[in-house]
Amino acid sequence: MHYIEVQKKDFNVGYEYQQLVKDNSSDGAVVFFVGRMREFNQGQKVSALTLEHYPGMTEKLLAKIEAEAQERWPLEDSLIIHRYGRMEPGEQIVLVVTASAHRKAAFEACEFLIDWLKTKAPFWKSEETAEGTKWVEAKASDDQAADKWSEK
Amino acid sequence: MHYIEVQKKDFNVGYEYQQLVKDNSSDGAVVFFVGRMREFNQGQKVSALTLEHYPGMTEKLLAKIEAEAQERWPLEDSLIIHRYGRMEPGEQIVLVVTASAHRKAAFEACEFLIDWLKTKAPFWKSEETAEGTKWVEAKASDDQAADKWSEK
């Protein structure tokens, strides 16, 4: 199963896991990543985060990167759920699940997908802090994390 | 929260996740690994797997490796649940959850813990196949995966 969803509403990690693994006895390794809204970013308290995206383009690029992950690793299942809209500290933002017969492939593919999502996916963040609401600038360290995958 | 459980009964991934993240808004990244019983191992159909362990020693070594992961990476939370006893294909065997402010630490710590669990934890596997029940021998490739962490 290969699944992508860009949605405003929250997701249930336990439910998504059950859906993914039911009737499946070939996936020995399932790796999940859940990205959550942090209360502090670079030392500053953030009361809310709003993610804007480009509907249509987001889904297209997510499908492309998921297909790339499937080419690079022997993935039985993969799942990406990414939220947009306004979120408060502790809320879930993104879920990536990869499943494979072996753990190395599942870990690498999951890390590849989340590195891409966190840096190259067409989302724009604005943060609400005591100083007001402002758009977040792209981070160089995130780009490096995503770039390591192009060396392969 | 740092938690270890060696148990015969199954675990609920969604419940464990909820327990881990509730009232927590500093963990931006949560990584899970679920190891499940595969129907095929090295090309052979396996109808059941039995994990035997050394009660007391297992918990002691798991606590030690979890403490080591906490020293190496800035982990807010970590959780290891490992089952023993007889399991059939598709059943869950092990859950490792790591949570950190940043995803790289969470991924590396999770992979470190599962590499160790899969190779060095005091468990012994016996597999039931069409040819009967036999004890599994230690695998060299697993040892290499665990060994990469000692180079750091």
Next chain:
Amino acid sequence: MITVLFFASLKEQLGCNGISLSGAGINTINDIKQSLIADKPDWSKWLHKPNLLCAKNCEVVNGDCSVTSGDEVAFFPPVTGG
């Protein structure tokens, strides 16, 4: 008709989500920018930012990429990821 969309900080700077152009005299992405600026000179500053990105029908393209009626063209700042 060409649909033009603006996202994130650019959308706020222009005070506009998007606009429809007739397509007359427009052959490239750069023509769209010129047409928009001819109509609203104060958009020049924002549409000429060097790091501004552009997509045609959801694919990132350069300023000299051709456009035809029916295309959806979007302008946006560098993405900051999810």
Next chain:
Amino acid sequence: MITVLFFASLKEQLGCNGISLSGAGINTINDIKQSLIADKPDWSKWLHKPNLLCAKNCEVVNGDCSVTSGDEVAFFPPVTGG
């Protein structure tokens, strides 16, 4: 009293989960092996396997490690992990 435990394939080979020894004349892990073999000569083959591991009170130790009354000593094959 010294508690001696056997695990996994060794447990099956010996047909025994564990045994209690009085501790008289036992100073090291190797003394335990000799005492067990003196009592059951057919265990020699299994207790002399070169890859056999031993733990004292849940810590892996060598054959010349000292033991005293109250210790728990376990013998087992190489672990295969979870």
